[in-house]
Amino acid sequence: MIKPLGDRVVVKPLAAEEKTASGIVLPDTAKEKPQQGEVIAVGTGRTLENGQKLALEVKVGDKVIYSKYAGTEIKLNNEEHLILNERDILAIME
Amino acid sequence: MIKPLGDRVVVKPLAAEEKTASGIVLPDTAKEKPQQGEVIAVGTGRTLENGQKLALEVKVGDKVIYSKYAGTEIKLNNEEHLILNERDILAIME
Amino acid sequence: MIKPLGDRVVVKPLAAEEKTASGIVLPDTAKEKPQQGEVIAVGTGRTLENGQKLALEVKVGDKVIYSKYAGTEIKLNNEEHLILNERDILAIME
């Protein structure tokens, strides 16, 4: 199992058929291409300068849109995943 | 449905006839071309360093002026939209 | 009507005769050319990191000097205006 640190999350990119089902289409011509994925692990949160721990806004299972060029690629169980900062996640699809 | 994170908002660009009706004309020759759109979803707000959540100043339905080069393009129901930070929104047209 | 967000203001540049009447002349040779205008709308203010809302120092009707290269040009009622951050306003002429 993988446990991201702080305000990081692990995201599994959505397959093509899942993207179509989501009703959101990310254009090929976009200046900064966003991508879709599912959150599979979240960190404990960000620590503010007053010492308060701020829980993340996303949770495991959320389908999210994130910046294409963000994050670090890793392979888990032979499948591609990304470790992202929560600030690279733009929106949740519901 | 799409739910932007933090201080982000989703904006639908106004069509040409709507722009004319607004009484505000954005010049073709402007150095930094602003654009007009309607807010269709807002995030939960920005978290200050003291832990306080700050609600956004714009709300769903607001007609806004925003910086042209800001944000990330996405397609919702086959129509072009933008995910913006609230700080890229300059003004509300009333 | 236009309502600027946060610490932004809308300024209408002064016409030539108004500039002369103000008694302040901005030299043609200045390194960073400032300009004169009248404030026609102000935002709700800047939010400090402790959550406090800080009202703007300028108000509607103030004649101000601002940095030439600051802001975003828009047209209101077919006249040129600028959306500026309050920090781009250098002084009030009284």
Place this chain on the structure above:
Amino acid sequence: MIKPLGDRVVVKPLAAEEKTASGIVLPDTAKEKPQQGEVIAVGTGRTLENGQKLALEVKVGDKVIYSKYAGTEIKLNNEEHLILNERDILAIME
């Protein structure tokens, strides 16, 4: 009259005879040439992040040394003046 905003001040550069009288000579060969002037107007001060207003350390009438390349040139009553941030003022001559 001119009223600078925030932590800005308006300074009138000293004439040559006044500089000599001050007993401080700023060398021609200095890497970053400072200049001498008299404060003729001061802003209301800087607002700290806790909301406190911090009065300026300089006052009207102070003779000051400031960085040559700082500020914005304006003409008041046909004489050259500068709008500076207080942080561009290095010292007061007494």
Place this chain on the structure above:
Amino acid sequence: MIKPLGDRVVVKPLAAEEKTASGIVLPDTAKEKPQQGEVIAVGTGRTLENGQKLALEVKVGDKVIYSKYAGTEIKLNNEEHLILNERDILAIME
């Protein structure tokens, strides 16, 4: 013995067989190649601006993923180690 300062940690890179056993494979083609290692020493933590000491999230013995280009190489008992900032550690493998 080595005692890292503040929010630094000392990490011993994992050997090839250990990496395979962890079930996490870091692709050769990754844009920013992360690496795996074991934490062998941790600092006393980061000091927040309010004076509070924030303990590190990782502890001795944790297997971690970290950014390849981060840190300073040292040799301890003739084996290669790295001194890293905790923020260069992306996740813990459990």
Place this chain on the structure above:
Amino acid sequence: MIKPLGDRVVVKPLAAEEKTASGIVLPDTAKEKPQQGEVIAVGTGRTLENGQKLALEVKVGDKVIYSKYAGTEIKLNNEEHLILNERDILAIME
């Protein structure tokens, strides 16, 4: 007299014989050549973001080592002096 603002200090560079007497020799080959001088005036201190005024650590008469390329050169009573920020002073020689 000269009164530096905020966290600034005025320093008079030491003459060659004084440097030798101090027992500290600054090498000619140093990457970033420090210099020695005597503090002749200090500002009122630095204001923290909570409004507290922080007195300077150096006082008039201190012999100090400072970064060579820091500060602004001025002449007082026909002798060369420097206006420095306190952070450009590295150490006091006692």
Place this chain on the structure above:
Amino acid sequence: MIKPLGDRVVVKPLAAEEKTASGIVLPDTAKEKPQQGEVIAVGTGRTLENGQKLALEVKVGDKVIYSKYAGTEIKLNNEEHLILNERDILAIME
């Protein structure tokens, strides 16, 4: 005697035989070559934005590892020393 200011420390680089004795070898091929030394003087500490003085984590006599390219070289009693910020010290060897 030398008294470093704020969060600075004075370090005397270790001689070759001392380095070997420490059991820590810093590789010649390291990307950013760290070095070893002994702390011979420490400043009064760093002042946080709330006014609190934060004592340094290192003390006189500590053997430390520091970044090679950090600091300012000085000679004390004809021996080479360095004035460093505490943040350029990576770890203490015990």
